[in-house]
Amino acid sequence: MTSTDPDSVAPAAVETVAGSARRFYPQLEGxxxxxxxxxxxxxxxxxxxxxxxxxxxxxxxxxxxxxALFFALSGFLLWRPWVDAAHRGTRHPSVPRYFRHRIVRIWPAYLVVVTLVILLLPEAQGADAQVWLANLTLTQVFVPLTLTAGLTQMWSLSVEIAFYALLPLIGFALLRLRGSRLRARIPVLLLLAAVSLGWAWVGTSLPVAAGVETKNWVFGHLPWFVAGLVLAEVAGVLDSGSGAGQTRPGRWLAGAIRLSANRPLMLGVLVVAYALACTRLAGPTGLGAVTEIEFATKMVLGALCGYALLAPLVCNDGPFRILTSRVMLALGRWSYGIFIWHVAILAVVFPLFGIVPFSGDTLQVLVITLGLSIGVAAASYAFIEEPTRNWLRNRENRRRNRARHVSSDASSAPASIGTAPDDRPSTADQNTSHAVIDTATSAGS
Incomplete structure (x- = not known):
């Protein structure tokens, strides 16, 4: 769930901070x-x-x-600073800064939800210390029987957090693939996704505690993230101008970019992939056991859906009037709150309005749950999410200003005085979006 701070920015606007040529995509917020x-x-x-x-x-x-769409968005937005650094030949993004922004974006609102749900939701009350600890630390997918009522969707947020830890490792692994080796980055990422499909079989053979579902670990869902990583690489070629020199795409990459920009083709890929995913090929659409081959198939089809939805938005200039409308931009900003609150709200809607669960009334439940979720999410954004992000931004700005002041006053001091070398924002991440991707979850969690 990575936000893009879209207010008052036109589609396909260009970031110019610190000389970055990375485009800004408000349509992704929609x-x-x-x-x-x-x-x-x-x-x-x-x-x-x-x-x-x-x-x-x-x-x-x-x-x-x-x-899959949320994970692809996360991969795309968080991978862009690494792609930018590779194309510009600058040093990698600051990892400490990256982790600070991820923590501040995810945990403040999340901790409020977890605390209120476990304390106030009748179905979740009585949680023991293990349930509390697993939920507060987002390690539910590793601890058996800790997905509790009102918070069952958080398994995917746990996967998201694991990806945050994994992303810098992928970045360092591809650090040498720059200059004349830039063209190898996409094949390497695709290979990573292909290899990760084997996790469906590897995970089930691990000696884990009863009740732990290894298919819900990040390794199994890497294809969905890689869809975004690959698209970020494509965007990097487009941002660099790809006119001459080492950033000029090869014939296959130029062809891939043309295909990605082809809206009718991507729509066709989306329809076919989603239709296949609705069959037994991708496992049950509700509760039920999922075989290894069904899980792997679902990962492939989900990656195709995510890429097909996002690629035309990144590889074309628009206009994207619906996605960039005020309503859609607002809902996009609140989407993290919608995600973390809606399951608890849904649990309250049934008794509050006298509706028996699993007995119909779909439209009524949908309208009420959606309306309440949007309202609570808007409040969460205004009073928790945005204030904590502003606090971190202001703190970092003050720190940078102090460092510049010390550097300008000490003519003989090195330029990096006042800031640890590994903690200074690089050109690649000075203007990186500071929000985090809103994760989703399966209905049967």
Whole structure:
């Protein structure tokens, strides 16, 4: 769930801070809104048994693939500073700064949700210390039987956090692939995704505690993240101008960019991949056991859906009037709040309005849950998420200003005085978005 701070910025605007040529994509904020609503819809459909409706049911149930879109968005936005550094030949982004922004974006609002849900939601009350600790630290996927009522969707946020830890390692592994080796970056990432498909089999053979689902670990979901990493590499070529020299794309890459920009083609890929995902090839669309081959198939189809949805938004100049409308931009900013709150709100809607779970009333439950979730998410953004991000930004700005002041006053001092070398924001990440991607979850969690 990476936000893009889209206010008052036109589509395809260009970042110019510190000489960066990375484009700004407000249309992705609108896409995040669609993904967040898709996640909410699939949970409502599951808990009102709409997923059992012939034909329509599997379509609603498979909206759990919104998680693939969220993961692809996360990979795209967080990988861009590394791509920018590779193309410009500058040093890698600051890892400490990266982790600070991830922590401040995720945990403040998340801790509020976890605390209130476990203390106030009747179905979640009575949680022991293990449940508290696993939920507060986002390690639910590693600790058995700790996904609690009102918070079951947080497994995917746990996967997201694991990806945050993994991303710098991928960045360092590809550090030498720059200059004349830039063209090798996409094949290496695709190879990583292909190899990770084997996790469906490897994970099930691990000696883990009963109740731990290894398919919900980050290694199994890497193809969804890699879809975003690959798109970031494509965007890096477009941002660099790809006119001459070492950044000129090869014939295959130029062809891939043309295909990615082809809206009818990407729409066709999306429709076919999603239709296949709605069949048994990708496993059940509700609760049920998933075989290794079904899980691997779902990962491939989800990656295709995520890429097909995002690529035309990145490889074309627009206009994207609906996605960049005020309403969609606002919903995109609130999408993290919608994600972390909607399951708890859904649990409250049933008794509050006298509706029996799994007995229908899908439209009524959907309208109420969506309205309440948007309202709570807007409050979360205004009073928790944005203030904490502003606090971190102001803190870093003051620190940089002090460092510049000391450097200018001490003529003989080295230019890096006042800032640890590994902690200074590089050119690649000085203007990186400071928000984090809103993750989704499957309806059957």
């Amino acid at each position: 896409m995040r809104a669609i993904a967040a609503i898709g996640v909410l819809v699939t949970h409502v459909a599951f808990q009102t048994r709409a997923v059992e409706i012939p034909v329509l049911g599997p379509v609603l149930g498979r909206l759990d693939l919104a998680v």
